[in-house]
Amino acid sequence: MNERKTAQLQDALPKLVDVLENYVSSSQKKETPVLKQHAPEHILGALHTDQILENGFQSPEDITDFVSTYLAHTNHLHHPRYMGHQVAVPHSLSGIPDWIHGTANNPSSLYEMGPVGGALEAYMINWMLEKLGWFRGQSYADFTQYPENGSGILTHGGSVANLTALSAARAAIAPEAWTDGNPTDLVIIGPSSSHYSIGRAISIMGMGKNAYVAAAVDNNEVIQISDLQRVYKEQKEQGKRIMAVVANACATSTGLYDPLDEIADFCQENKLWFHVDGAHGAVALLSDREKQKMKGAEKADSLIWDAHKMMRVPALCTAVLFKNQFHQYNNFKQKGSYVFHSTEVIGMDSMPYTVECTKSALGTKLFWTFALGGEKNMTLYIEKCYQLAEDFYHLLNQQKDFEVPYFPQSNILCFRFTGGPASDDFQLKLRYTLIDTGNFYITSCEMNNKRYLRVVLIHPDTAVEDLKALLNNIRDVAQNLIQD
Ligand SMILES: Cc1ncc(COP(=O)(O)O)c(C=O)c1O
Numbered sequence: 001m002n003e004r005k006t007a008q009l010q011d012a013l014p015k016l017v018d019v020l021e022n023y024v025s026s027s028q029k030k031e032t033p034v035l036k037q038h039a040p041e042h043i044l045g046a047l048h049t050d051q052i053l054e055n056g057f058q059s060p061e062d063i064t065d066f067v068s069t070y071l072a073h074t075n076h077l078h079h080p081r082y083m084g085h086q087v088a089v090p091h092s093l094s095g096i097p098d099w100i101h102g103t104a105n106n107p108s109s110l111y112e113m114g115p116v117g118g119a120l121e122a123y124m125i126n127w128m129l130e131k132l133g134w135f136r137g138q139s140y141a142d143f144t145q146y147p148e149n150g151s152g153i154l155t156h157g158g159s160v161a162n163l164t165a166l167s168a169a170r171a172a173i174a175p176e177a178w179t180d181g182n183p184t185d186l187v188i189i190g191p192s193s194s195h196y197s198i199g200r201a202i203s204i205m206g207m208g209k210n211a212y213v214a215a216a217v218d219n220n221e222v223i224q225i226s227d228l229q230r231v232y233k234e235q236k237e238q239g240k241r242i243m244a245v246v247a248n249a250c251a252t253s254t255g256l257y258d259p260l261d262e263i264a265d266f267c268q269e270n271k272l273w274f275h276v277d278g279a280h281g282a283v284a285l286l287s288d289r290e291k292q293k294m295k296g297a298e299k300a301d302s303l304i305w306d307a308h309k310m311m312r313v314p315a316l317c318t319a320v321l322f323k324n325q326f327h328q329y330n331n332f333k334q335k336g337s338y339v340f341h342s343t344e345v346i347g348m349d350s351m352p353y354t355v356e357c358t359k360s361a362l363g364t365k366l367f368w369t370f371a372l373g374g375e376k377n378m379t380l381y382i383e384k385c386y387q388l389a390e391d392f393y394h395l396l397n398q399q400k401d402f403e404v405p406y407f408p409q410s411n412i413l414c415f416r417f418t419g420g421p422a423s424d425d426f427q428l429k430l431r432y433t434l435i436d437t438g439n440f441y442i443t444s445c446e447m448n449n450k451r452y453l454r455v456v457l458i459h460p461d462t463a464v465e466d467l468k469a470l471l472n473n474i475r476d477v478a479q480n481l482i483q484d
Pocket residue numbers: 086156157158159160162195197248249250251252277278279280306318
């Protein structure tokens with residue numbers, strides 16, 4: 001593209017700021033549907049993709065039209081009645097680091113290539129390590145390798161993070177696996193309700209999914225310690241070596257925490273690697289009111305923590321943290337001669353310790369979320385979301401035509417409409433019809449072989465009034481479905 005045309009297209013920038021601001025504020029004011037779904041062909045037609053692919057944008061208006069149309073077709077996470085998946089509702093200015101990165105394009109895995117992103121990543125990792133009691137430095141900018149320090153890296157999402165942590169667990173028990181392949185006697189124990197990325201990681205590592213031995217969970221899908229002990233004994237008797245014990249903090253569908261403290265003691269007694277999947281719920285560490293739910297995590301060997309769920313960071317940004325820094329350093333014993341030098345410097349280059357080679361400026365995004373509100377506001381936000389789920393529980397309990405199976409421990413809650421047909425299928429129909437109205441966006445899940453509606457109360461402005469309206473909307477939708 002010639003310089004003149006680029007300069008002309010840049011005239012779109014101030015208008016784009018308005019378009020984005022309007023998008024956020026009209027969503028926040030509930031002036032748009034949460035989601036109005038269309039077929040992909042409709043979306044691509046509305047975007048005029050064929051013309052743009054061939055000729056590119058011709059004028060600043062082409063850009064603003066494209067972005068306006070794009071935004072109109074999005075799922076509006078800034079709408080307070082967005083209560084769907086565990087995906088952050090960012091601040092209105094959260095996109096700035098992606099803009100900086102998209103302009104500078106400094107991948108942060110090699111310090112020379114992304115010094116600022118790399119420095120911010122190491123700084124924020126120290127902040128996270130301190131939350132777990134795994135940091136001994138004088139300040140977050142202290143990168144001295146104190147032997148008692150934990151370590152960590154940022155990675156693109158919880159699934160890659162779980163893979164990274166489990167790979168480190170394997171390197172600790174069977175370092176030869178990296179070159180020789182897996183020994184056949186390794187198993188991983190955890191609740192049957194663990195996130196599917198755990199099973200996937202085990203398969204990707206070539207261990208076969210059956211290497212995950214599930215311990216029984218209770219009616220609310222929380223691991224039963226007695227069964228963990230039973231499975232452990234059974235596996236030992238079969239001559240298996242336990243590579244890791246995995247726990248949910250919290251579980252994806254229910255938002256309930258496994259009893260980390262008890263599991264940690266069990267692992268310490270039996271010298272087992274303890275991995276905490278804190279993708280969603282590790283944020284409880286920030287709150288004096290909520291942090292007892294994470295008690296025991298400080299005794300874990302590894303923990304993952306998604307910032308793009310409950311820390312308002314746009315996807316993706318996840319931390320993998322290790323209590324013993326050497327577990328991170330020994331994870332990927334692989335040399336790529338063009339980047340890994342013979343005297344590997346432990347420090348800012350995260351490339352030797354990540355699945356990814358090139359990675360985005362993740363530390364910048366994570367730091368930015370605090371730059372916009374500070375730690376105190378982050379804590380208040382988390383407490384508010386967790387409290388709202390408790391309020392919703394009480395509200396549901398007062399209704400004759402709803403049931404709620406457990407008291408929430410996070411901002412996730414499952415519930416069921418009981419004023420209609422008892423089938424699981426009816427709950428699913430309720431959800432689809434409800435989100436089709438554009439008034440709300442919620443999810444559904446199976447728990448204990450039963451289908452539930454599910455909310456993730458992740459928007460900072462969602463209020464009890466919205467939840468009352470949700471129940472009334474579900475009733476209306478149910479009425480229509482029953483009459484049809
Ligand atoms: C407990 C848990 N672990 C891991 C993940 C995967 O995280 P990501 O979507 O960032 O890959 C999720 C996602 O919902 C989760 O809830």
